[in-house]
Amino acid sequence: MTQVLFYGCLFITFSPILAFFFMVIAKNSQLVILTIGGSFFWLVSILISAIWWYIIPPMREQWWFIISFSVLFQEIFRYIFYRLYSYGFNDRPSLNQIKETRHQMALDSMRKRKQQNGGSSSNEIESINNEINNNNNNNNNDDDENKEITEEEKEKIKIEKQKQREIEISARLETLSARPNHTLSSAAIGVGSGVAYGFIMFGSILWESTGPGTLFSPACPTVNLFMLSSIITLFMTLLHVVYNVLAFQGYRSKKYHLVAFVIITHFVTTYLTLLNLPTKTTSCFGSVFTVGVITLFSVGFCIFSLLKSDSITKIH
Amino acid sequence: MNENEDENYRADEKYKIKNEKNNNNNNNNNNNNNNNNNNNNNNNNNNNNNNNNNNNNNNNNNNNNNNNNNNNNNNNNNNNNNNNNKIENIDSCINNIERTNKYNLFKKKKGKKNSMDESNSSLNNIYISSPNLSERSDNSIGSYCTNKTMKSENSIINIETLFKESVSDDNSDDCGSKRGKNINDDDDEDDEDDDYEPDVPQLVDYSEMIISILYPVCITMVIVVLAIRAISSSTTKNSQTVEISNSNSGGGGGGDSSSGADKMVFDSVVNSLIFLAVIILSTTIMVVLYKFKLMKALYAWLMGTSILLLGVFGGFLFLILLAYLNLGLDYVTFVIVVWNFSVGGIVCIFWYSPKLLNQGYLISISVLMALFFSRLPDWTTWGILSIVSIYDIFAVLCPGGPLRILIETAQKRNENIPAMIYNASVYIGMIYNEGDNNTIDQENNENNLNEIVNNVSNNDDGDVNENIQNSEQFNIINEVVNNNENGAGDTLENGSITPPPPIPSFIKDEKQRNQSSGSNNFSNFNNLLIGDAETNDEMVSNAESSVDSTTSEPYVKQKPSIRLGLGDFVFYSVLIGKAASYQITTVFTVFIAIITGLFLTLILLAVFKRALPALPMSIIFGIIVFFLTFKVLIQYIYFLGENQIFV
Numbered sequence: 008m009t010q011v012l013f014y015g016c017l018f019i020t021f022s023p024i025l026a027f028f029f030m031v032i033a034k035n036s037q038l039v040i041l042t043i044g045g046s047f048f049w050l051v052s053i054l055i056s057a058i059w060w061y062i063i064p065p066m067r068e069q070w071w072f073i074i075s076f077s078v079l080f081q082e083i084f085r086y087i088f089y090r091l092y093s094y095g096f097n098d099r100p101s102l103n104q105i106k107e108t109r110h111q112m113a114l115d116s117m118r119k120r121k122q123q124n125g126g127s128s129s130n131e132i133e134s135i136n137n138e139i140n141n142n143n144n145n146n147n148n149d150d151d152e153n154k155e156i157t158e159e160e161k162e163k164i165k166i167e168k169q170k171q172r173e174i175e176i177s178a179r180l181e182t183l184s185a186r187p188n189h190t191l192s193s194a195a196i197g198v199g200s201g202v203a204y205g206f207i208m209f210g211s212i213l214w215e216s217t218g219p220g221t222l223f224s225p226a227c228p229t230v231n232l233f234m235l236s237s238i239i240t241l242f243m244t245l246l247h248v249v250y251n252v253l254a255f256q257g258y259r260s261k262k263y264h265l266v267a268f269v270i271i272t273h274f275v276t277t278y279l280t281l282l283n284l285p286t287k288t289t290s291c292f293g294s295v296f297t298v299g300v301i302t303l304f305s306v307g308f309c310i311f312s313l314l315k316s317d318s319i320t321k322i323h
Numbered sequence: 324m325n326e327n328e329d330e331n332y333r334a335d336e337k338y339k340i341k342n343e344k345n346n347n348n349n350n351n352n353n354n355n356n357n358n359n360n361n362n363n364n365n366n367n368n369n370n371n372n373n374n375n376n377n378n379n380n381n382n383n384n385n386n387n388n389n390n391n392n393n394n395n396n397n398n399n400n401n402n403n404n405n406n407n408n409k410i411e412n413i414d415s416c417i418n419n420i421e422r423t424n425k426y427n428l429f430k431k432k433k434g435k436k437n438s439m440d441e442s443n444s445s446l447n448n449i450y451i452s453s454p455n456l457s458e459r460s461d462n463s464i465g466s467y468c469t470n471k472t473m474k475s476e477n478s479i480i481n482i483e484t485l486f487k488e489s490v491s492d493d494n495s496d497d498c499g500s501k502r503g504k505n506i507n508d509d510d511d512e513d514d515e516d517d518d519y520e521p522d523v524p525q526l527v528d529y530s531e532m533i534i535s536i537l538y539p540v541c542i543t544m545v546i547v548v549l550a551i552r553a554i555s556s557s558t559t560k561n562s563q564t565v566e567i568s569n570s571n572s573g574g575g576g577g578g579d580s581s582s583g584a585d586k587m588v589f590d591s592v593v594n595s596l597i598f599l600a601v602i603i604l605s606t607t608i609m610v611v612l613y614k615f616k617l618m619k620a621l622y623a624w625l626m627g628t629s630i631l632l633l634g635v636f637g638g639f640l641f642l643i644l645l646a647y648l649n650l651g652l653d654y655v656t657f658v659i660v661v662w663n664f665s666v667g668g669i670v671c672i673f674w675y676s677p678k679l680l681n682q683g684y685l686i687s688i689s690v691l692m693a694l695f696f697s698r699l700p701d702w703t704t705w706g707i708l709s710i711v712s713i714y715d716i717f718a719v720l721c722p723g724g725p726l727r728i729l730i731e732t733a734q735k736r737n738e739n740i741p742a743m744i745y746n747a748s749v750y751i752g753m754i755y756n757e758g759d760n761n762t763i764d765q766e767n768n769e770n771n772l773n774e775i776v777n778n779v780s781n782n783d784d785g786d787v788n789e790n791i792q793n794s795e796q797f798n799i800i801n802e803v804v805n806n807n808e809n810g811a812g813d814t815l816e817n818g819s820i821t822p823p824p825p826i827p828s829f830i831k832d833e834k835q836r837n838q839s840s841g842s843n844n845f846s847n848f849n850n851l852l853i854g855d856a857e858t859n860d861e862m863v864s865n866a867e868s869s870v871d872s873t874t875s876e877p878y879v880k881q882k883p884s885i886r887l888g889l890g891d892f893v894f895y896s897v898l899i900g901k902a903a904s905y906q907i908t909t910v911f912t913v914f915i916a917i918i919t920g921l922f923l924t925l926i927l928l929a930v931f932k933r934a935l936p937a938l939p940m941s942i943i944f945g946i947i948v949f950f951l952t953f954k955v956l957i958q959y960i961y962f963l964g965e966n967q968i969f970v
Contacts, residue, residue: 036534047919050912054951057959077970211908212964243969283967
């Protein structure tokens with residue numbers, strides 16, 4: 008029975024983030040390195056907050072003190088890691104620039120060749136131009152086509168559009184998995200810190216669930232403590248990814264309201280878990296439900312802000 | 324804010340340099356500039372529109388795009404007069420590009436995927452052959468990205484082309500002289516200059532190498548942790564202490580296990596010093612044997628120790644495993660299994676085997692050693708770890724250090740280091756040698772073929788070979804189209820033939836050994852080597868030997884790979900095994916610390932380009948993190964976890 012509990016809690020907690028790690032992050036080695044870096048920085052932050060907790064004995068029971076300082080340390084180390092990351096990566100070329108130079112050079116050479124051969128290969132060049140236009144200026148083409156559509160050709164164009172879209176999407180997905188664009192690499196760092204969070208903060212607790220007995224939550228005596236912890240840890244790991252993506256985006260593009268959102272959400276979720284404490288008025292339902300709602304909302308907000316800033320579709 | 328501006332400024336500078344080059348190309352084709360600029364402007368306008376939607380998002384990129392525009396507009400007027408040399412170089416390469424691009428686009432029309440790789444390599448060649456190249460890594464990333472966008476299927480090929488790029492960079496002299504084609508004298512000089520430059524391996528392929536060394540380390544650690552938890556759950560601590568005292572007396576110096584802090588400190592110091600003495604002794608013997616070319620004795624010694632290790636420790640672990648699983652086995656079967664295991668290990672490590680099996684045996688050796696060491700008492704383990712990691716610094720970095728002597732001797736002789744070293748070139752090395760079918764001898768072929776069999780399916784094989792052939796010939800050749808088909812066919816044929824088994828290296832005479840191992844190893848800056856087995860641990864990169872090897876053996880191809888000595892595996896695993904005997908949290912924290920230390924060391928390896936000790940950073944990180952976790956963090960975690968506070 009305890010084995011069942013152990014594996015159930017393990018999979019509840021770690022399956023989403025590990026799936027994300029193995030399906031997306033592990034395909035690219037740079038992202039893996041960033042993941043390790045993120046987990047190391049999170050580890051350093053939690054070690055420092057533990058030392059801070061340890062060296063001030065009178066404040067060990069004061070929750071506001073513990074929580075606020077540990078969240079503060081985590082955010083500070085996130086910023087430090089952002090500085091390191093931007094030092095390493097911000098002055099590298101983005102994909103569009105590379106593409107431009109590349110196509111430009113291809114075009115140059117082709118045109119030169121055309122010049123030499125006296126236009127013998129003009130058909131090729133036209134087709135190449137078309138291809139390049141299709142690759143690069145998909146948006147423009149789509150717009151133009153929308154204007155020029157006659158009703159008879161609609162179906163053909165629709166099919167073409169779908170194909171183009173598929174190609175485009177697959178190309179984007181490939182590039183997403185190919186190169187650490189800023190969004191994906193910040194997500195990788197977030198995954199690193201989230202996995203480290205899960206394994207370090209929850210792993211030791213989870214390890215106890217294999218033991219001879221089980222524990223029940225002090226706030227709600229009918230709910231298993233490990234089960235409750237695993238669900239909250241699941242939310243927390245997802246939230247770590249979201250925090251990191253949002254905070255990096257905020258730092259990078261100087262939209263500091265995103266950073267403020269991250270810090271406030273971090274504080275709020277952490278303080279909400281105080282509801283698990285065995286006092287009179289609290290119950291674990293409040294903490295789990297609210298943290299879940301906040302997680303869903305912040306995931307949605309993250310995706311929304313990414314789409315709004317075009318960070319996903321524009322592969323920079 | 325200031326720093327951000329600085330970054331932007333730096334980035335702009337880089338792009339200016341790059342754009343100048345691009346504009347040189349443009350100036351060669353003055354008639355076409357209008358069209359290009361139109362294209363460019365279209366793209367940039369798109370980007371700018373997007374960026375305006377984003378308000379401030381992606382400031383850097385925005386600025387860079389603007390710079391592209393500016394440079395395109397401004398530099399077109401100036402560049403004709405600037406660098407004639409550059410233009411010449413680029414002219415020569417542009418001929419290549421044209422042909423391959425034509426070919427590419429033909430193939431692209433047909434829907435074949437591989438063709439774009441060639442043009443990537445062509446771009447890289449252009450960048451590389453121009454002398455004022457600002458940052459190589461940019462190019463590599465670019466080629467990688469474009470590769471990825473163009474190609475869908477396997478990342479292996481992309482990696483290959485990256486390495487191919489460095490091959491073409493460094494060996495274009497050789498290829499040019501050999502095949503006698505195309506590349507100008509200017510280009511040759513520039514390439515040589517590139518050779519002499521301290522050239523950091525590019526980030527993308529270097530990260531692939533790092534990851535390829537990460538896998539075996541992780542596997543070793545996981546196996547050790549599982550085994551230690553299984554053993555410690557099956558045996559009691561009393562039996563452990565009994566065995567420890569036995570091993571201490573066997574080692575020659577240990578005392579009785581009595582209480583007292585001073586006794587403990589004394590014991591641990593004495594034990595670790597004895598351990599260090601044993602290590603120094605064995606290293607010295609090995610260096611002396613190697614220095615005076617007593618190769619048979621050296622290999623006999625290595626094989627004897629490894630067969631003892633595999634047999635005795637493997638048998639011991641097998642017994643424990645049987646006891647843990649509560650299985651019965653008769654002695655005859657046991658002896659046969661252990662004997663076959665150990666002899667198979669010898670064959671796989673020192674002679675000829677599939678790559679996977681070889682690596683599996685190397686991992687199993689390090690697991691066995693680590694399991695043995697992790698049965699030592701705690702403070703002895705910490706003492707051994709710290710002393711060995713300190714010794715490691717001296718042994719690798721000091722001028723008289725034994726490992727350094729070993730490495731330098733091996734570099735002089737252009738050989739492999741005769742020890743058990745995990746070669747991380749899982750499919751990276753294969754790529755190289757597959758491309759160099761003309762120049763390498765059969766031994767390499769075999770390894771590579773085995774790797775191919777293990778790693779790549781047959782269809783991919785064809786693609787791989789074709790690509791490599793293409794990009795290699797591309798350096799040299801005018802007739803790309805014809806040779807592509809031929810080359811692909813040739814390599815495919817080679818790929819299907821299984822080669823004859825090689826002679827074991829210690830039986831060969833000097834020349835053969837030099838040839839075979841020299842082509843394996845030690846030829847260029849990309850060939851990074853970390854560590855050495857029996858004697859523990861160091862990293863070697865052979866930047867120094869690149870000059871020698873390229874001059875002495877012109878057809879040697881470098882194989883970019885990171886090599887990690889088995890000693891590093893062993894001590895990492897000892898540390899994490901020690902952590903595993905306490906708590907599960909310490910395992911995670913120490914794991915993260917060790918891997919981070921390894922990454923930092925590898926990054927330093929890329930910076931310093933010389934042999935580096937792999938142990939100190941990881942071990943120091945690991946020990947610090949272990950004690951912090953064990954003393955402080957676990958209390959904190961339990962305090963939070965019991966109250967269900969999630970920070």
